[in-house]
Amino acid sequence: MLGTNLEHLEQKEDAETLVNGSENVMISCGRMGPMCIPVYAAMEDLEKEYPHIKLVDMDFDIPAASFIKSLPECSSFMGLPFTVYFKNGKVVEATSSIQSKEQIKEILDHKFN
Amino acid sequence: MDASTTECIIIGAGPAGLSAAMQIAARGHSCTVIEGNVSGGHIVVTAAIMDYPGIETISGYAFSAILLKQAQSNGVAVKTGHKAISLIRTGQNRYTVNLDDGTALSSQCVVLATGLRSVNTGLPEESDFSGRGVSYCAECDGFFFKNKPVAIYGKGDGFAEAVESLSLIGKPTYHVYPSGSPSADATGSTFEGWRIAALEGDGNLSAIHLESNDRKQKRKIEVEGLFVYMGKEPADELLKPFLTTDAVTNMRPLSYHDLARTGLFVSGHLAEAETLIEVCASGVSTAGQVSKYLQKIEKG
């Protein structure tokens, strides 16, 4: 389990239920490293501002992470974390490696407004 | 333009800025912290802080969350995701800070706690390849490049550690040092005095274009990974204009002490504190100076 204050996804079934049962979901899948932590910190900051979006994390090294790793949108990614944005169960954006709060906000505003 | 007022604006929510903020607010002054990214500054990514007196071990992430909570519970307003793009002294005891969202804040004094900034390659295409070949952390992303050609670009301790960890992973591994006079070793894997002039790839990185510092030689190297370690530099762009001529008195300040007399305080790493305990202490000490300054101008 990642040491963040975000909600953690630990089972593949939970990820599927969340993505298919919610309109707007952002999942960041990584480790507690210097490229991942700033993304989680930005998500924690943004949770209150975007109550209509579920912002959750997932440990890259657990079996359930195959839910994210096996997505075609992530197949060419070469940097942690893999961050995927779902709208009504469909991937609308995916990013690899560190992102600033501003970059994340831009995606949330454009894809989920 | 929206301009709101507070007694003190702190630019930078790293450990120095947040330590200063919580103490300024505890002394009864209104205080707003402006942060360009997320709160916590550089310590946020540290896995374990082991050298802070009285704390056995704590992650930088948890430490930063506590600092933020302490500042906010003292009544500090923390505005994250807003970069201060300019700082103007508009009169005696009056500063205006312009933010990147087009808003402005004004205050009687300002604390600059902007710390350090990572240096990148300066190439416009660098961000396009971030996570698609370009990485800043060999330990985090090295495993994506097992048996693939990679280059390491830069200098310093981070560079040396990356060279060591990637020597076991990448095949082959190229080392590119941007400083010094141009040379390339016999095997063609070490380039000293060369810089990266361009990145190439269709989606993911496939090659880097090198140029020697004397601009006489050029080389294209096919790589799938580029690890960038260009070090850090002071984030002092807001401070620099004040080290020339003061807009109100038309005088040149001699030191940070002179600046403090005009209500501009420099704290933390920017004021040459280095370790976490030093930057926190610097923030607390700045808070004392700010409080005295505000009391003095209140008395007139």
Ligand SMILES: Cc1cc2nc3c(=O)[nH]c(=O)nc-3n(C[C@H](O)[C@H](O)[C@H](O)COP(=O)(O)OP(=O)(O)OC[C@H]3O[C@@H](n4cnc5c(N)ncnc54)[C@H](O)[C@@H]3O)c2cc1C
């Ligand atoms: C990887 C790493 C590990 C470390 N580990 C340790 C350790 O174990 N122990 C230890 O004692 N020290 C450690 N340090 C050093 C410690 O992190 C620094 O001393 C400390 O973070 C400096 O604090 P600061 O507040 O002065 O600056 P910073 O931490 O650099 O914070 C400055 C803040 O200002 C913001 N900012 C900059 N410009 C603007 C602007 N124009 N507008 C708005 N915001 C702006 C930045 O986004 C940043 O959040 C480590 C440093 C690094 C990089």
